[in-house]
Amino acid sequence: MTPTILVWAAAAAFAGGFGTTAVLRHRAFESGRFDLGNMTQAVWATAHGDVLSVTDVHGEQVSRLGSHFDPILALNAPLWWLWPDPELLLVVQSIAVASGALPVFWLARKHVAPGSVGSHRAAAALALAYLLSPPVQWLTVSDFHPVALACPLLLFAWWHLDQGRL
Numbered sequence: 001m002t003p004t005i006l007v008w009a010a011a012a013a014f015a016g017g018f019g020t021t022a023v024l025r026h027r028a029f030e031s032g033r034f035d036l037g038n039m040t041q042a043v044w045a046t047a048h049g050d051v052l053s054v055t056d057v058h059g060e061q062v063s064r065l066g067s068h069f070d071p072i073l074a075l076n077a078p079l080w081w082l083w084p085d086p087e088l089l090l091v092v093q094s095i096a097v098a099s100g101a102l103p104v105f106w107l108a109r110k111h112v113a114p115g116s117v118g119s120h121r122a123a124a125a126l127a128l129a130y131l132l133s134p135p136v137q138w139l140t141v142s143d144f145h146p147v148a149l150a151c152p153l154l155l156f157a158w159w160h161l162d163q164g165r166l
Contacts, residue, residue, distance in 0.1 A: 003124035007105045011098040014131045018140040019094030023087045025141060031086070035143030038064070040086040042073050047080040070146035089144040097140045100152035101127040103159035110162065 001009070025031065038054050042064045045053040052064040052073060064070070079088055108123035130136060139148045160166040 003120040004105075006124050007101055007127045010128055010131055011101045014101070014140075015095045015098035018098070018137060019091045022090040022094060022141045022143075026087060026090060026143075031143050035145065036086055036089065039073060039089055039144045039146065043076045043080050043089065044084070046074050046077040047084070068146075072146050072149050086144075093144050093148050094140050096149050096152050097136060098131065100136075100155045101131050103152070103155040104130045106159050107155075107162060 026036065031037070041054050042052045045051070050061075052071070053061050054064045056062045064073070076089060076092060079092065105123050105127035108126040109119055112122045112126065113119045136151070139145065139151070157166060
C-alpha cells in the first residue's frame with residue numbers, strides 16, 4: 001500500500017470509527033445540553049430561518065453569537081435539511097477532523113526530507129500521528145464543538161498558504 005493510500009484509508013477509518021463512537025455515545029445519553037444540545041438547537045434554528053438562536057438558562061431565545069462567535073455552525077443548516085438529527089453534527093465533526101490528516105501529509109511530504117525515498121513514508125507517519133493523537137481523538141468523540149472544525153480548516157489554510165494559493 002502506498003503512503004498516500006494509507007493516509008486516505010486511515011482518515012476514512014478514523015472518520016467512520018470515531019463518528020460511530022460519538023453517535024453511540026450520544027445514543028447512550030452521554031451527550032450534554034451545553035455542548036451538543038446548544039449546537040443542535042442553533043443549527044435547527046438556522047435551518048428554520050432564525051439564525052443561530054438558542055435558549056438561555058432563563059428560557060429566553062437569544063443569539064448564540066452573543067456568547068460565542070461560531071458562525072461556522074450556520075454552514076450545517078443545509079445539511080440539516082437533509083438529515084435533521086443531532087448525529088449529523090457528530091458525523092460532520094468526525095469527517096472534518098479526519099480530513100486534517102491530508103494537509104498534514106501534504107505539508108510533511110514537501111518539507112520532511114523532500115526528494116528522498118523516505119519522505120512519503122515520513123509524511124504518512126506524521127499524518128497517522130495526527131490521527132492517533134489523544135487530544136484529536138477526544139475532540140472527536142466528546143460531543144460537538146465548533147472549534148473542532150477549525151483544526152482542519154487551519155491545516156488546509158496552512159497548506160494553501162504553503163502552496164502560494166492564499
